[in-house]
Structure formats: C-alpha cells, structure tokens
Amino acid sequence: MKLNEFLLVFAETGREIRYAQRYEEVALSALSNLPELSELFDKHSGAIFDGGLFKIHNKGSFYLWTKLTFEYFKKFKDNSYCFAFDWIGRQYAVNYFRGKTMILILDPATAEVFEVEKNIELFLNEDLVENKDYLFDVEQYQYLGKIFDHFKFEDCWGFKQFLFLGGKDHVDNFEIIDMEVYWELNYQIYCKTKKLPPGTLINLTIDPL
Secondary structure (H helix, E strand, C coil): CCCHHHHHHCCEEEECCCCCCCCHHHHHHHHCCCHHHHHHHHHHCCEEEHHHCEEECCHHHHHHHHHHHHHHCHHHCCCEEEEEEECCCCEEEEEEECCEEEEEEEECCCCEEEEECCCHHHHHHHHHHHCHHHHHCHHHHHHHHCCCCCCCCCEEEEECCCHHHCCCCCHHHEEEEEHHHHHHHHHHHHHHHCCCCCCCCCCCCCCCC
C-alpha cells in the first residue's frame, strides 16, 4: 500500500502501541483474512499524524474499536473494520459487502455515517488529501491545540454538552475525554433520546460504565 500523497500532506508525529499486546492474538486472527488492513498496519500501525489530528489504529486498537463501534452502528456489523480515527473521535472503517469496498466515517456525536465507495489507499491519498482542512476543521483543531498541546492516543476532543442534549458545535463546548467513555455516553444518550420530539425536557440518568 503506497500512501505517497497522504504522507506529503499529513506529517507523522509519533507511534503508539497501546492495546496492541492486550489484543494481539485475536487481532492477528481477524487480520489473517483482511489483506488490505494487514498491509496498512504492517507499515503504519499506531501512526499519529499532525499531533493527533488523525491516527491510524494499531493491530490491538483496530480489534477493540471494531468491536465497540459496531455495537453502536449495528447496521454495518460483521463486514466492517475500523482502521483509523480522528481528533473528534470519529472512527474510519472499511466495509466489504457484496463485492464492493466502502469507507465509512462514523460519528458518535451525531450518530451519522458518511460513505465513500473507495478502498483505503485511494481514500487516504485522495479524499483526505483533497479535503483535509474541511473534513478535519484544521483551524479549530489548531486553536484548541494552543490550549492543550498534547492528548493521549486513546483520547479525543468531545462535547461537554452533547449535541443530542442541545449542545453547540463551538470551541467553548469542547474538552479532552477518553474516547471509549465518549462513545459509550453518546450511545446511551442517543438511545434514550432518539424517539423524542424536539424540545422535550429530559430527566436523564447515565448508566455506570
């Protein structure tokens, strides 16, 4: 897999092995039938770009986040596999279904899925390169980075007041949060509010993680 165009635009700033050993055995078993992902991880496992703007999973976090993500987005379960994530916690997955390869961008804050009919190599070299500023809101990321210049591999910037509860997509409504916690809280809130009409007053209790 050649990522020449991608690597010209995205600067690698670190590598992370967190989760890799914990899930190594099951991850290797899963990857044995996924040559595209195996090739990506062999070369770029755990790579962090632009200080955390975009991160490629390592073999362990790939396994963990594929499992977690598709408990939330069940429609794509069993034929989709997470390979990367970004600074606001969106997961990037490849979906193989009926002979087609699709890239999914899965957003826990809105429960939305964006689909692009491409393989991983083309998606990284074309879509991410051509749409970097827009897709990642680089200006906002850089502004928030001046407040906190580093966050952990497992962290993301999340909304303090969730969008499902009327929160605003604004720099003042962001905080650094463990990504696994952020996904779980968004999922619980979404499940409790998705059938309610707009403006409904909510008395919400979050189940313990």
